[in-house]
Amino acid sequence: MIDVLKRLLTESIETEVLEFKTARQSFDKHTLGKYFSALSNEASLSNKSYAWLIFGVNDDHDIVGTQITEQTLNKYKLEIKSNTSPMLNFTNIHRVDVEGKQVLMFQIPSALKGVPTAWKGHYYGRDGESLGALNMEELERIKRQNIAFDWSAKTVDNAEIKDLSTEAIALAREQFLIKNPNLVTEINSWDDTKFLNKAKITINGKITTTAILLLGKPESEHFINPAVAKISWILKDRDNLEKDYEHFGCPLLANIDNVYAKIRNLKYRYLPEETLFPEETNQFDPYIIREALNNCIVHQDYTLGGKINVVEREDGVLTFVNSGGFIPESIEKVLEVDAPETCYRNPFLASAMVNLGMIDTIGSGIKKMFILQKDKFFPLPIYNLGDDQVKVEIIGKVLDMNYARRLAQSKNDLTLQEIVLLDKVAKRLPLLGTEIKALRRKGLIEGRKPNFHISSSIAASTGGKSTYIKLKGIDNDYCQKMILDFLKKFESGRRQDFEEMLLDKLPDALNKQQKRNKVRNNLQSLKKQKLIEPHGKLWKMSKPKN
Template identity: 40%
Template structure:
């Protein structure tokens, strides 16, 4: 995070240079449409790409005519600015967001500097299906010439396809080569016999895998099959996967080539204890691993395949107490993750085409877009929470895998109803995590009596809760009848004669539904007291600022 001094200096330099294809100033007193924000993001990101600069800037709080700082009241709460990142990300394709939203308070007023990263190489940025650019200081459509210039970047040689300088066959791991032959033989039984594959020279085998160029070792070959010490030939790009433990204990270890073997070794490093699932009305539980090997390796192999190696960063797998996080550099390359989750998207291109083809030959990934779909189905079949894909603030892709039960009712529901469609499972999963879900699916789940409550406070229904033995959790989220709470107040006043608002809060807040926010609980108590006062059951014998409530006797009326 830049300091206030650095940001102030940056602001004054931008104002001095004034607007260009990569800088835009807006006064934005109170409001600015998110759609307009998306238009400018698209245009500025595309122009930053074409000019090869690190960041473009959209600045709020500067008068466009006088070129002076005037301040802005746009989204004054920090949480609203953070939510804006997700709002903008949802409309952009490929998915990305602001590198940072910098906020500085100056004597002249509050200023927001939206730092916009350049569009990825070969991929112009669009907003809701339309791509924008700049003509001087004006916003316009991205013309054919500019789009072709951005698209042409993808034809440049990808890093994985590059020839590894000074690498020879001796830099490859014999164990990895042998394992690659076994996998290739298993996957090509209709084309080649096992004996035929064993007779191939290593150089012939690598040619069939597509890991050589002009009979020379490529970066991709070293990544997948190289000896550990061969990683030095890939510098400055750190060909590493880092495993980190962040729990009651801390530890880490870096793993280099050969990735074909080391991803399985990393999986074995994870503390993968058994969890017992107990279906309803059954006495014998089912023991399952916290993390399924195929799911973890699918996520890890995807990170290797889609890593932007030119960013000189590692793939990082972080093990927390009950979750795994797998993070790789680079935005989601084509389309939205939800399309792959549903199995409706087949990618047309890849960031690392050369590497992806070889990994597909070795059975490490699926090139038709079904790998992520299978990963989600596998988690649903295990009755575990579904994975989450997110784009971090630095535009890295982050996959979260859950190794715990979030809501027992959800888990038991899946154990009993294995026929639930994946879209419905995804909606139930979002509901158990307290996230919004599609309105149409919510209506269907409500009709099936699997969920209840009012948005955004949805939860597993009483019927399901009873069937899945999660009644206690259901009671905590279900709202009691107002009469119940009013009786608590009356009984309290009968015993103690009077009560302050603080004492009333202490009496009721812990008993209100966990489905309510703190603000909603506070409003609920206020409404209860108002109703009792209107019904002439209680009255305030204190002041307006410091009320003291007592029962209203007949002689008080």
């Protein structure tokens, strides 16, 4: 990275994809977001994979150093992730030491093909060194990229219908007939060439990359090289060690069932005392497995040359991973809008998969996955977006202290969006300010940032009273009463004595250091009230003044 920095410093002027800032102590987050949007869009327009924003370098390209901390960088990452659309983040942040001075190199990814990067709803660009709104011509140029290039619609030279699997074509006919029962007479009269054209899998009889992916013989994969038509199923134990695996290639239409058959969809048995639950259920709903798998196929960025991974863990977690960024703004936006996307990475492939009944384009697939998990009281799907991949984690069991699964049945006034936020609380994930306000407004959470927990009213309605008490713990008044009772009985005590007495009674939402801090704060509070006083390392009751 030092060599990269030296090369960037030799640039005579800042360019549309390179910006230097002094930023000795900090940098305004809103301005950082504008630069992220601008540099991301300019990288796309320049046909580059990324752009650079460098902190710790002045306008004369002299290294002055920056003291921005890792904690501040984490805040920057959260800010960028929360306010860019589609949701993006830094590809990497490199901290480089040059002659004792720290330089931060922010690597900013290019905008997705056909999708300009926005910051808080506005598109930014660069004109030389100037930062401003992305002009209309540039905005349209980025949007046209997706129209100009659809990898899935490419025709394959030298490939013929004989390179497709006859069994896969027969299966495609069955699927197409289910989707179009009114065409039964016509379909039976079509030869394979006409059927493939009508189903929009080939173009005027020419074999497409979509045709190879979905219907190609195993040995036909070389036609789409360097793209990979492969799904890997991997079984791991509870310690994340690999126990088994199998690879599935062309034709993907037929092999989806084979991947599905490998997943050990075990029965999950609820605890007997949870009388509201059925006695047992499948860990993973079949719809969720197929929807997640088909989404991987249709949204995969095949130009990156990666394969699709399905990782099954023996502790009841199923993970789907595909290459390529997430085109919608965010999962929250998908659940909110509940409408089809205006653009797809692989439009031709998406159309073919719709015609074969593999996916729909009405925008309800992801939302249905969330509802199915919610109705089983399981954690909601977890989407991890970044590093040019989409990772979806499905948990096939009830987690400890996870109230959100039960709320759907007992609280009919909750929206799916509110349940998603409560799910974040249960998983101890950070909440945005607007999310905190929304949950507080309905009295759904208690506690102080970042240690929120489900409110007592919710706990009572879901039978989680004991867990709520553990989360909430004793309050300061009761904590101080216990300290005073201890000193009245034993006359003196060390801080360690009070910690041993109180730590397991303080809120489970706090970590060990936070609990120790709470004990210390209560001792200081009693001291200020002149109720106790220190004697070296011992604490004693204050002596009454004459």
